[in-house]
Amino acid sequence: MQFPFTNMSLPAQRGLFGLLQEIGQTLATFIIAGLMFFGIVAFIFTTMGPNGWLKAFLSELLTQHPMAAMTAVSALVIFGATGKRYVDHTTFHVRIGNGLTYACLSCGIYFAAKLATTGAI
Numbered sequence: 001m002q003f004p005f006t007n008m009s010l011p012a013q014r015g016l017f018g019l020l021q022e023i024g025q026t027l028a029t030f031i032i033a034g035l036m037f038f039g040i041v042a043f044i045f046t047t048m049g050p051n052g053w054l055k056a057f058l059s060e061l062l063t064q065h066p067m068a069a070m071t072a073v074s075a076l077v078i079f080g081a082t083g084k085r086y087v088d089h090t091t092f093h094v095r096i097g098n099g100l101t102y103a104c105l106s107c108g109i110y111f112a113a114k115l116a117t118t119g120a121i
Helices: 016-048 053-062 066-088 093-118
Strands: none
Touching: 016 053, 016 093, 053 066
């Protein structure tokens, strides 16, 4: 059962119920946008922060043989080119945008729950 004040598919009605419905829709929109923003910021922080996994990966990669670094860079270029080709030739551009939106929202929910339970991102 859906909470009637946050049903975004219905247009706002007149009167007190309409006002409560608009307030619920606005509040739900702000919560969703806030979680998406928090997900993006927290993901960037955990990736590129002082103890981020990107720093650990690059420092580990640079201590290896130079051929390992060249292989990793070549694999990333091939993966990026293949991904770009797939995205450019796909007719589901709306699905890709929705997928990114839901991914950011999921990251926001995950990091908010992690922050609430452990006290740290």
